[in-house]
Structures are given as structure tokens and as C-alpha cells.
Amino acid sequence: MSRLKTEFAGAAFKNPVVLASGTCGFGRELAECFDIEKLGGLSSKGMMIHPHGGNDGIRIWETPSGIMNSVGLENPGIESFIEKDLDWINEKNVVNIVNLGGHAKEDYYRGVERLNDVHLDLLELNISCPNVKEGGMNFGVKTEAARELVREVRKICRHKLVVKLSPNAEDIVSLARMCEEEGADGVSLTNTFLAMAIDIKKKAPLFNNGYAGLSGPAIKPIALRMVHQVCKAVKIPVMGLGGITSWQDAIEFIMAGAQVVQIGTGTFMKPDISLDIIAGMEKYLKDNHIESLDEIRGIV
Amino acid sequence: MGKILTNVRLSDDFYLIEAEEKNDVKAGQFYLLRGWNEYPVLSRPISVFDADGEKVSFLYKTVGKGTEIISNLLPGEELILQGPYGNGFPADIKGRVAMVGGGVGIAPFYYTAKKYKESGMCDQIDLYLGFSGQAVLEKEYRSTADNVTIDIGGFITDSINPLDYDVILACGPEIMMRVLYEKCMKLNAKAPLYVSMENRMACGMGMCKVCTCKTKSGNKTACKDGPVFLGSEVFA
Numbered sequence: 001m002s003r004l005k006t007e008f009a010g011a012a013f014k015n016p017v018v019l020a021s022g023t024c025g026f027g028r029e030l031a032e033c034f035d036i037e038k039l040g041g042l043s044s045k046g047m048m049i050h051p052h053g054g055n056d057g058i059r060i061w062e063t064p065s066g067i068m069n070s071v072g073l074e075n076p077g078i079e080s081f082i083e084k085d086l087d088w089i090n091e092k093n094v095v096n097i098v099n100l101g102g103h104a105k106e107d108y109y110r111g112v113e114r115l116n117d118v119h120l121d122l123l124e125l126n127i128s129c130p131n132v133k134e135g136g137m138n139f140g141v142k143t144e145a146a147r148e149l150v151r152e153v154r155k156i157c158r159h160k161l162v163v164k165l166s167p168n169a170e171d172i173v174s175l176a177r178m179c180e181e182e183g184a185d186g187v188s189l190t191n192t193f194l195a196m197a198i199d200i201k202k203k204a205p206l207f208n209n210g211y212a213g214l215s216g217p218a219i220k221p222i223a224l225r226m227v228h229q230v231c232k233a234v235k236i237p238v239m240g241l242g243g244i245t246s247w248q249d250a251i252e253f254i255m256a257g258a259q260v261v262q263i264g265t266g267t268f269m270k271p272d273i274s275l276d277i278i279a280g281m282e283k284y285l286k287d288n289h290i291e292s293l294d295e296i297r298g299i300v
Numbered sequence: 301m302g303k304i305l306t307n308v309r310l311s312d313d314f315y316l317i318e319a320e321e322k323n324d325v326k327a328g329q330f331y332l333l334r335g336w337n338e339y340p341v342l343s344r345p346i347s348v349f350d351a352d353g354e355k356v357s358f359l360y361k362t363v364g365k366g367t368e369i370i371s372n373l374l375p376g377e378e379l380i381l382q383g384p385y386g387n388g389f390p391a392d393i394k395g396r397v398a399m400v401g402g403g404v405g406i407a408p409f410y411y412t413a414k415k416y417k418e419s420g421m422c423d424q425i426d427l428y429l430g431f432s433g434q435a436v437l438e439k440e441y442r443s444t445a446d447n448v449t450i451d452i453g454g455f456i457t458d459s460i461n462p463l464d465y466d467v468i469l470a471c472g473p474e475i476m477m478r479v480l481y482e483k484c485m486k487l488n489a490k491a492p493l494y495v496s497m498e499n500r501m502a503c504g505m506g507m508c509k510v511c512t513c514k515t516k517s518g519n520k521t522a523c524k525d526g527p528v529f530l531g532s533e534v535f536a
Binding site: 022023024025026028029030032033045053054056058059060061062064065066067069071074216217245265267268269271 | 338339340341342343382500501502503505506507508509510511512514518519524
């Protein structure tokens with residue numbers, strides 16, 4: 001598997017395949033299905049400083065090649081995560097990425113401070129959740145509004161910092177550049193696309209929040225384009241995600257310039273789909289006599 | 301993955317599919333079923349109708365694209381099975397038991413009644429089955445229970461007197477289970493009511509939180525903590 005070895009902001013990945021936040025919990029359930037130590041990394045469920053119950057109403061809806069979700073960052077809070085789950089993940093031979101969300105700037109700062117005291121490999125700052133009102137994506141839409149948050153978090157954060165970007169940003173390239181300017185160690189993109197469904201019987205939005213986040217293969221071509229644009233614009237490494245469900249998809253993101261890729265919705269199609277993707281990438285490199293992903297990364 | 305043994309149409313939109321599967325199943329558990337590789341994205345959570353350690357069967361209703369694809373699968377083809385998942389109904393039920401099923405919500409009660417009968421701890425097992433159209437599998441249900449009451453086109457909850465029972469189990473539309481819960485409350489029935497929730501699911505194993513039930517003791521996942529909860533936990 002040495003061909004797949006990758007480094008991201010100082011963290012050594014045995015392969016570039018990471019489970020995306022919100023689709024794998026803390027890895028415990030999937031560990032009962034397959035050996036999660038075969039993965040490159042795991043980005044845990046988005047945590048907030050306080051426990052959060054998430055959204056009311058329908059939380060999931062299918063589209064022809066995707067899903068819309070409106071979970072709203074239901075999470076047990078950072079203290080519970082540290083007490084019950086963090087050690088378990090740290091004991092696994094995977095890069096431990098802890099995803100942090102918030103309702104308000106103060107929530108983020110307190111979350112980052114609390115996480116300074118514990119071991120983790122990368123902190124993924126979620127400024128892009130479309131399902132949390134008064135926060136989340138609001139910070140991720142306008143570059144200058146996000147700058148203050150990223151700058152302050154960078155000052156406080158003692159961990160390597162990856163900022164997760166929203167495809168709903170007014171200008172995702174300028175947002176990524178801003179993260180680089182403010183000292184982020186990397187960016188990940190994209191989170192889900194703001195989307196909608198209408199209940200025609202009730203003549204009302206299907207989701208209580210009105211809008212929800214679209215993910216899955218439906219968004220892949222757009223996410224790939226955004227990753228390509230961002231990779232051309234910044235020098236910090238990029239985690240690419242958005243509808244990756246095959247090794248071919250993953251290779252496309254690498255060729256667009258992504259350092260590593262994240263798998264989200266694909267896990268719902270097949271819990272161990274990431275292992276298929278890893279095996280497929282390895283075979284592709286071998287068959288094409290490519291010794292390292294560096295040979296094809298950003299080649300397009 | 302299990303080889304399909306039979307896949308039979310029982311009425312306009314009810315089907316029974318049987319596939320090879322060796323896992324042990326608890327009464328009231330479900331599997332995620334998939335008869336395709338890519339789309340629809342999500343597998344379908346379907347209650348176990350019967351299981352014997354060699355094969356498992358599912359009573360299902362065609363409601364959308366996924367169940368429609370499953371209904372077209374042929375014996376000899378593979379069914380992708382993930383499970384069994386969920387907590388299931390309590391195994392240590394004693395006394396007089398009523399099981400109330402509405403529509404395809406009758407599915408778990410064949411195996412549940414069979415298991416309870418095997419346990420020898422139940423004095424009486426009565427089934428109340430409500431259909432909007434044609435009744436299905438009547439003979440099979442009658443073979444597992446002491447009494448079977450069938451309602452077509454009405455409200456199955458009108459047929460049951462909760463005071464006659466020590467325990468009541470329900471599975472079906474949420475409104476049916478809620479009405480039954482309210483009836484139990486009104487009559488001050490001492491029988492605990494267990495309900496099997498049908499929230500939309502994605503992962504089936506408790507990690508994605510899309511099927512969350514807001515309960516009296518906080519958020520619970522329908523797929524892993526449930527699908528069976530006390531009515532007083534989810535409807536009070």
C-alpha cells in the first residue's frame with residue numbers, strides 16, 4: 001500500500017481515504033463491519049461545546065442520485081466526546097480528525113480551547129453546515145465574515161487546523177485563500193449543497209428548516225470543479241469530498257489536486273465502500289506503473 | 301448477500317421475499333435490503349417476517365422505487381442484506397399479549413408471536429391486524445396466535461380492549477400507534493405498550509442520526525436504540 005502513502009499538514013496517512021464527518025459517527029459502528037484501521041483517516045461527527053439535539057421533522061430525503069439531510073449537527077457535546085470516544089479513536093491506527101461546529105463564534109473559541117488539552121491529529125473547523133441556524137454556514141458564506149472566525153481560531157488552536165468550506169459560499173476560492181492567509185494548515189471541501197424539497201400535498205417545504213444539504217453522486221461534478229479551482233489557487237493541502245463513491249471518483253479528485261479524499265454518502269450505499277475505493281486506487285496505480293500519488297496529483 | 305429463494309406477490313402491493321441468511325434474528329428486528337448497486341442511494345429498512353437460522357423472509361409493501369426494484373427480483377438472484385439491526389421487542393414477555401399491526405406494520409408479528417409461543421411464558425397471544433385493502437397471510441398468522449382479529453378499511457385500534465392484556469405491542473403508522481397509546485392512557489390500562497417506530501433511516505447502525513426519535517429520556521436512534529420503544533417514552 002506504499003503507493004498510497006500521503007502526508008497532510010504533517011499527519012501521515014497510510015492511504016488518502018478518510019471517512020467524512022457526520023456519516024460515520026466516531027467509527028464504532030463501522031468497526032463492527034470491517035477493519036477501520038485499513039482507512040487513512042476518520043473525521044468524527046461534528047462536535048459542539050454544548051450537546052445539541054438537532055433538527056425536528058424529516059431529516060433525510062432521497063433524490064435520484066443523492067440524499068438531502070437536515071440532521072442539524074445532533075451531537076453529545078465535546079465533554080462527552082472526550083470522555084467516551086476520543087481515546088477509543090486515538091488508539092486506532094487512523095488519522096484522527098476531530099470536526100468542530102458551533103452556533104456562535106464564542107462556541108467555536110471555547111470548543112477549540114477545550115480541544116487544545118487533548119490529543120488529536122487534525123482539527124476540522126466546520127464553518128459550512130447548512131442545517132444549523134444562526135451559525136455554521138452563515139460563517140462560511142462571506143469571506144470577510146469568516147476571516148475573523150478563522151483568525152481567532154488560529155490564534156487559539158494548538159492543533160493543525162483544517163477549515164471545512166461550504167459550496168454555498170459566495171466565492172469559495174476567495175474563502176480558501178483567506179484560510180491560507182490566516183494560517184490554516186489545510187482546507188476541506190465541499191460540504192453539502194443547500195437544497196430543497198416541497199411536500200406537494202401539504203404545499204409546504206418538506207424539511208422543517210425549509211432547506212437541507214444535498215450530498216452524494218449528484219454533487220460530485222460540481223464539488224470536483226470547486227476542488228480543482230481551490231487547488232489551483234492555494235498552496236495549503238486540500239481534502240476533496242463531495243459524492244465520491246468509486247475509486248475512479250477518488251482518482252479524479254486527486255488529479256484535480258486533492259491531497260486526500262473523504263467519503264460520506266457512499267458509506268450509506270455500502271458500509272465498507274471506502275475499502276473498495278482504497279483497493280481500486282492501489283490497483284490503478286500499480287497497473288499504470290505509478291509509484292506515488294504525487295505523480296498524478298494536480299495533473300489536470 | 302443472500303440468494304433469493306422466493307419472491308411472491310400476495311396482493312396489489314404486498315410481497316413476501318425469502319432469502320438465504322444464517323444470522324440469528326430477534327423478534328422485531330429489521331434488515332437493510334438492497335437489490336441494486338447504486339441507486340436509490342439508501343437501502344430499505346424492512347422488518348423480519350420469519351427466520352430460522354438458514355433463511356429469512358420479509359413481508360413488504362411497494363411504496364417507492366426501492367421496494368419496486370425488490371419486487372422485481374427473481375429467485376436465484378442475490379439480495380443484499382445488512383443486519384439484523386435494532387433492539388427488537390422484549391424477549392421476556394409474560395401473561396396475555398396483544399400485538400396490533402397496521403398495514404405492512406403487521407410484518408414483525410408472525411415471527412414475534414412464534415418466538416413468544418416457543419418461550420412458553422405467554423398465557424395468550426392475540427393478534428389485531430388492520431388492512432386498508434385485502435388481508436394477507438391470514439392462515440400463517442392464525443397458526444401462530446390464539447386469536448386473530450382482522451379489520452379491513454376501518455380502525456384496528458377500535459377492536460382492542462387494552463384492559464384485557466398484560467402487554468401490548470404495536471407496529472404501523474405513527475398515528476395508529478399514537479391513537480392506541482391514548483386509548484391505553486384513557487382507560488388507565490396497566491399493560492405497557494411497546495411501539496416499533498418507522499422513522500426514515502440511512503445507515504441503520506446508529507451513526508448518522510437521521511432517524512432520531514425525541515423521547516422522554518432524550519434523543520434515541522430508531523435504528524439502533526429502537527425501533528422498539530415504550531409508547532410512554534415517545535408519545536407522552
